[in-house]
Amino acid sequence: MSxxxxxxxxxxxxxxxxxxxxxxxxxxxxxxxxxxMHDGAQFVIGGARLAFSTDSYVVKPxxxxxxxxxxxxxxxxxxxxxxxxxxxxxLSVGFVIEEGFSIEDLKRILASMQExxxxxxxxxxxxxxxxxxxxxxxxxxINTAGIGKIIDGITIxxxxxxxxxxxxxNGYLGDHALAVMSERHGLELPQSVKxxxxxxxxxxxxxxxxxxxxxxxxxxTRGGLATTLNEIALQSEVGIIIExxxxxxxxxVQAACDILGFDPLYLANEGKLLVFVDKEYTPQVLKxxxxxxxxxxxxxxxxxxxxxxxxxxLRTGIGGIRLLDMLxxxxxxxxx
Amino acid sequence: MLTNEEVxxxxxxxxxxxxxxxxxxxxxxxEVCGTHTVAIFxxxxxxxxxxxxxxxSGPGCPVCVTPNDFLDAAIAYSKQPEIIxxxxxxxxxxxxxxxxxxxxxxxxxDIRIVYSPxxxxxxxxxxxxxxxxxxAVGFETTAxxxxxxxxxxxxxxxxxxxxxxxxxxxxPALRVLLAAGNRPVDGFLLPGHVSAIxxxxxxxxxxxxxxxxxxxxxxxxxxxxxxxxxxxxQIQRKEPKLDNQYGRVVxxxxxxxxxxxxNEVYQVADAQWRGIGILKDSxxxxxxxxxxxxxxxxxxxxxxxxxxxKGCQCGQVLTGALLPTECPLFGEICKPEHPVGSCMVSVxxxxxxxxxxxxxxxxx
Numbered sequence: 001m002s003x004x005x006x007x008x009x010x011x012x013x014x015x016x017x018x019x020x021x022x023x024x025x026x027x028x029x030x031x032x033x034x035x036x037m038h039d040g041a042q043f044v045i046g047g048a049r050l051a052f053s054t055d056s057y058v059v060k061p062x063x064x065x066x067x068x069x070x071x072x073x074x075x076x077x078x079x080x081x082x083x084x085x086x087x088x089x090x091l092s093v094g095f096v097i098e099e100g101f102s103i104e105d106l107k108r109i110l111a112s113m114q115e116x117x118x119x120x121x122x123x124x125x126x127x128x129x130x131x132x133x134x135x136x137x138x139x140x141x142i143n144t145a146g147i148g149k150i151i152d153g154i155t156i157x158x159x160x161x162x163x164x165x166x167x168x169x170n171g172y173l174g175d176h177a178l179a180v181m182s183e184r185h186g187l188e189l190p191q192s193v194k195x196x197x198x199x200x201x202x203x204x205x206x207x208x209x210x211x212x213x214x215x216x217x218x219x220x221t222r223g224g225l226a227t228t229l230n231e232i233a234l235q236s237e238v239g240i241i242i243e244x245x246x247x248x249x250x251x252x253v254q255a256a257c258d259i260l261g262f263d264p265l266y267l268a269n270e271g272k273l274l275v276f277v278d279k280e281y282t283p284q285v286l287k288x289x290x291x292x293x294x295x296x297x298x299x300x301x302x303x304x305x306x307x308x309x310x311x312x313x314l315r316t317g318i319g320g321i322r323l324l325d326m327l328x329x330x331x332x333x334x335x336x
Numbered sequence: 337m338l339t340n341e342e343v344x345x346x347x348x349x350x351x352x353x354x355x356x357x358x359x360x361x362x363x364x365x366x367e368v369c370g371t372h373t374v375a376i377f378x379x380x381x382x383x384x385x386x387x388x389x390x391x392x393s394g395p396g397c398p399v400c401v402t403p404n405d406f407l408d409a410a411i412a413y414s415k416q417p418e419i420i421x422x423x424x425x426x427x428x429x430x431x432x433x434x435x436x437x438x439x440x441x442x443x444x445x446d447i448r449i450v451y452s453p454x455x456x457x458x459x460x461x462x463x464x465x466x467x468x469x470x471x472a473v474g475f476e477t478t479a480x481x482x483x484x485x486x487x488x489x490x491x492x493x494x495x496x497x498x499x500x501x502x503x504x505x506x507x508p509a510l511r512v513l514l515a516a517g518n519r520p521v522d523g524f525l526l527p528g529h530v531s532a533i534x535x536x537x538x539x540x541x542x543x544x545x546x547x548x549x550x551x552x553x554x555x556x557x558x559x560x561x562x563x564x565x566x567x568x569x570q571i572q573r574k575e576p577k578l579d580n581q582y583g584r585v586v587x588x589x590x591x592x593x594x595x596x597x598x599n600e601v602y603q604v605a606d607a608q609w610r611g612i613g614i615l616k617d618s619x620x621x622x623x624x625x626x627x628x629x630x631x632x633x634x635x636x637x638x639x640x641x642x643x644x645x646k647g648c649q650c651g652q653v654l655t656g657a658l659l660p661t662e663c664p665l666f667g668e669i670c671k672p673e674h675p676v677g678s679c680m681v682s683v684x685x686x687x688x689x690x691x692x693x694x695x696x697x698x699x700x
Contacts, residue, residue, distance in 0.1 A: 005439070005442040006442060007438050007439070007441075007442045008442075239700065245340045307700065308700040309699075311694075311697075311700065313698070315380075316379050318344060318381070319384065320381055322380040322383075322693045322698065323693055323700075328673060
């Protein structure tokens with residue numbers, strides 16, 4: 001049974017998305033910069049090292065606890081630029097709006113974008129607006145692209161993970177995906193479950209100023225922590241072991257996951273980042289993170305090892321160890 | 337709630353007891369239910385057990401046991417423009433004879449994922465000119481919800497709601513499995529949530545007629561370890577009986593209200609199980625009184641002739657006759673992203689769980 005059409009799973013951010021990019025999209029554009037397969041492109045123009053990234057936002061519903069599509073569209077792209085070891089500077093924005101969309105809602109979204117851009121220290125400097133007939137999109141879709149300057153002396157790359165490094169995460173997992181799901185399906189979740197959507201550029205800049213030798217930075221968005229760690233294990237050709245007991249998941253998120261059959265390790269986050277760093281710098285990274293408002297719950301969740309090459313293992317609370325695979329299928333569509 | 341340290345300590349205790357009870361003779365324990373299969377893998381329980389204690393997955397994954405002809409009927413209905421199909425999400429990717437609901441959805445069919453069958457009624461009310469068919473799949477755990485939905489539809493006189501039913505019952509399947517006895521099982525880990533509905537009694541025959549130990553078990557890692565320990569005690573003492581490890585959720589009589597609703601709407605009927613065949617009295621059919629809600633009795637449909645997938649061993653896997661890793665297609669031709677058989681599809685599918693958590697792949 002061959003698949004001739006795009007299915008929802010192709011947009012999940014997991015294994016099926018990867019195969020689509022690898023087998024269909026990448027061959028059409030193949031070049032060295034794209035081939036790095038990072039959160040964005042890194043290149044040099046007139047002596048300046050730049051990072052460039054883009055993302056489209058189709059979240060449903062448009063407004064959810066802790067954020068909205070506008071905040072997401074700014075933070076998501078700012079974070080992708082920052083994960084290149086860059087200071088995000090300028091964004092473009094493209095709107096595709098459905099006929100009949102409320103101007104009042106559009107204003108709310110624009111205000112939210114501006115607020116997020118101000119916090120992130122970026123300017124939205126160019127844009128485009130298209131309107132399509134009713135039913136051609138669902139309300140509003142937003143694309144943003146961002147450009148930033150890579151900090152001098154910094155080389156961040158998904159291929160830089162090395163055995164012996166610690167893996168540090170800046171806080172609780174799964175809140176964004178569940179906040180969106182609860183709003184979409186009218187699930188009664190505790191008020192504490194809010195999207196973690198936040199611009200991480202400032203936290204990244206503080207970390208890199210103090211610890212320039214940070215090897216890998218990556219934000220675990222679609223596909224969750226599990227998928228992101230697998231990408232890095234494959235790119236760096238290393239093994240990764242994480243400890244279940246050290247992975248921060250709030251009681252509310254865990255309880256909701258148990259009921260709905262989700263695994264928080266595969267849920268999208270919009271304000272989380274992973275830092276791979278040599279062990280000697282771990283205390284310093286933790287200190288900086290914990291002092292920052294987006295890193296109070298930071299902790300070491302695992303380590304990089306030689307084996308099993310290209311795989312991620314999870315040591316469970318009762319002492320077993322098992323494979324932690326990439327996301328398969330589409331656990332949750334239209335989450336960002 | 338136990339702290340992480342307390343859980344680890346208790347787990348260590350049960351593992352020690354299991355090791356001391358396990359002898360040289362191999363013991364095969366079947367976890368009947370897909371939820372258990374996943375929980376066992378997720379907690380990494382297999383590696384903690386002695387090599388002589390083997391856990392085998394059973395027929396308790398509702399998506400896995402749903403036969404091709406049911407899917408083909410659902411797919412045929414989905415192609416009719418006036419029909420909306422509502423379904424739990426894990427049915428979407430299951431391959432039918434020549435298509436899947438996911439493929440039909442991508443091609444434009446109106447197929448909607450619901451978290452509760454009751455959502456179907458809302459969709460039916462909002463789309464009065466359409467006919468809404470809910471794919472009623474599942475064991476004793478989900479059947480009462482489907483029954484409640486039919487009762488609600490009747491009460492609210494919603495006349496464009498239908499059920500395509502493939503509900504199955506757990507105890508009759510175990511009876512067939514034991515009677516066939518081609519690769520015997522030394523004990524059963526029974527699904528606690530099924531017993532929360534049907535109680536303990538329907539499983540009495542396991543010990544009485546087949547002298548097979550059984551434990552109704554919860555789903556936390558400690559529940560499962562304790563249940564394996566209880567099973568080994570029965571096996572080593574040669575005292576087969578029915579234990580209830582999940583007493584905090586499972587009353588001996590189950591949930592009489594849910595059972596009463598179930599019996600009001602459904603009657604026991606023979607049912608087709610994928611790869612196993614028709615098992616007597618192992619399914620549920622809508623009673624004559626509710627025939628107005630029965631899709632097949634009211635909405636004409638032409639279904640393509642059923643084709644089984646060449647080489648697919650789901651039937652063998654579901655009865656424990658074959659481990660997923662013993663199937664030549666497993667992980668090679670048959671993977672979650674392009675499943676050949678239903679066992680590789682559902683989150684709780686036997687092969688999908690074995691694959692996802694690294695059986696035959698994990699090199700650590």
